[in-house]
Amino acid sequence: xxxxxxxxxxxxxxxxxxxxxxxxxxxxxxxxxxxxxxxxxxxxxxxxxxxxxxxxxxxxxxxxxxxxxxxxxxxxxxxxxxxxxxxxxxxxxxxxxxxxxxxxxxxxxxxxxxxxxxxxxxxxxxxxxxxxxxxxxxxxxxxxxxxxxxxxxxxxxxxxxxxxxxxxxxxxxxxxxxxxxxxxxxxxxxxxxxxxxxxxxxxxxxxxxxxxxxxxxxxxxxxxxxxxxxxxxxxxxxxxxxxxxxxxxxxxxxxxxxxxxxxxxxxxxxxxxxxxxxxxxxxxxxxxxxxxxxxxxxxxxxxxxxxxxxxxxxxxxxxxxxxxxxxxxxxxxxx
Amino acid sequence: xxxxxxxxxxxxxxxxxxxxxxxxxxxxxxxxxxxxxxxxxxxxxxxxxxxxxxxxxxxxxxxxxxxxxxxxxxxxxxxxxxxxx
Numbered sequence: 001x002x003x004x005x006x007x008x009x010x011x012x013x014x015x016x017x018x019x020x021x022x023x024x025x026x027x028x029x030x031x032x033x034x035x036x037x038x039x040x041x042x043x044x045x046x047x048x049x050x051x052x053x054x055x056x057x058x059x060x061x062x063x064x065x066x067x068x069x070x071x072x073x074x075x076x077x078x079x080x081x082x083x084x085x086x087x088x089x090x091x092x093x094x095x096x097x098x099x100x101x102x103x104x105x106x107x108x109x110x111x112x113x114x115x116x117x118x119x120x121x122x123x124x125x126x127x128x129x130x131x132x133x134x135x136x137x138x139x140x141x142x143x144x145x146x147x148x149x150x151x152x153x154x155x156x157x158x159x160x161x162x163x164x165x166x167x168x169x170x171x172x173x174x175x176x177x178x179x180x181x182x183x184x185x186x187x188x189x190x191x192x193x194x195x196x197x198x199x200x201x202x203x204x205x206x207x208x209x210x211x212x213x214x215x216x217x218x219x220x221x222x223x224x225x226x227x228x229x230x231x232x233x234x235x236x237x238x239x240x241x242x243x244x245x246x247x248x249x250x251x252x253x254x255x256x257x258x259x260x261x262x263x264x265x266x267x268x269x270x271x272x273x274x275x276x277x278x279x280x281x282x283x284x285x286x287x288x289x290x291x292x293x294x295x296x297x298x299x300x301x302x303x304x305x306x307x308x309x310x311x312x313x314x315x316x317x318x319x320x321x322x323x324x325x326x327x328x329x330x331x332x333x334x335x
Numbered sequence: 336x337x338x339x340x341x342x343x344x345x346x347x348x349x350x351x352x353x354x355x356x357x358x359x360x361x362x363x364x365x366x367x368x369x370x371x372x373x374x375x376x377x378x379x380x381x382x383x384x385x386x387x388x389x390x391x392x393x394x395x396x397x398x399x400x401x402x403x404x405x406x407x408x409x410x411x412x413x414x415x416x417x418x419x420x
Contacts, residue, residue: 032350046349051363054345054356087347132361
């Protein structure tokens with residue numbers, strides 16, 4: 001798989017594309033191993049990642065000391081620990097699944113953590129930071145996934161949790177099979193199959209799992225079609241170069257290691273729902289997706305929405321970030 | 336004997352640089368050059384003589400010069416509370 005990842009890194013059209021797909025740290029490690037110069041901007045990224053990685057165990061210890069209930073660390077440092085070199089898997093937040101997220105949030109605020117941003121997130125409470133430390137803390141009541149998928153069973157996830165690979169006492173992690181599925185759900189949550197790194201994450205965790213147990217769990221959660229589409233995308237992108245239906249159609253940006261165009265950004269949620277749901281659930285999911293796309297954003301008027309839609313049509317072939325920059329919205333889905 | 340404290344001190348090495356987080360002060364430091372070798376020795380503990388010998392060996396400098404640089408480095412670490420007594 002890692003040879004194939006290197007091929008993808010070599011194929012990336014720019015450093016910003018590598019960064020968008022969160023491959024820049026993997027690229028730096030490969031360049032270093034091959035005696036190639038590392039751009040100063042990527043060195044700065046490595047330095048920033050070192051700051052995140054040093055803060056993680058410290059913050060997890062403080063969170064554990066302050067919070068009631070069980071805390072299950074998802075993604076971020078837990079996934080990084082599974083990589084051959086954890087420093088190549090960047091992260092900027094700590095996502096914790098909690099028995100009692102609201103009580104934990106209050107406890108953290110009482111312990112000196114500070115809330116910031118707004119409180120409109122569907123899958124986690126208002127983000128927190130500890131003054132002076134760079135990581136963002138997000139407390140979840142359930143795993144992230146696209147809105148048209150049923151949430152995974154939180155209580156079962158917590159019950160089956162195992163000690164975290166970070167080694168911080170009292171911090172748990174999802175059982176490997178569950179974590180692989182949670183990461184798959186995350187890969188679909190913001191934009192279906194958005195980034196190359198999301199598929200690498202699933203593949204890395206899957207390499208340590210009994211595949212049958214993950215398949216069974218996917219069925220139990222009602223995620224089997226999403227899971228099989230994800231596996232096909234991983235196989236098509238990381239094990240061969242033949243692609244899969246998803247990566248040849250609405251996720252074709254992955255093989256080119258580029259950003260989605262505006263058109264692809266609009267197509268992906270529909271293509272994703274069709275690819276990831278049983279046929280009987282597709283019409284409703286597609287209708288809900290179209291309704292979300294067609295409606296004005298919160299606080300936006302209909303004339304502004306129509307103007308924005310017209311711009312999107314004119315920018316159909318433009319890279320998504322450039323379009324959003326020109327719109328001046330500064331709003332991006334995902335994180 | 337000089338040694339780095341264990342509590343609330345984390346670091347990561349990137350090439351010829353060490354990024355250090357002093358958790359008590361919520362402060363980041365960057366260690367470069369000869370400090371990288373000294374930091375590695377201080378992780379397990381080393382005497383001043385051992386540190387001088389390590390620098391002389393690695394950089395082929397005079398012991399007096401090495402000793403002076405080490406004293407400055409250790410004083411800085413001590414002032415920041417990064418060493419155990």
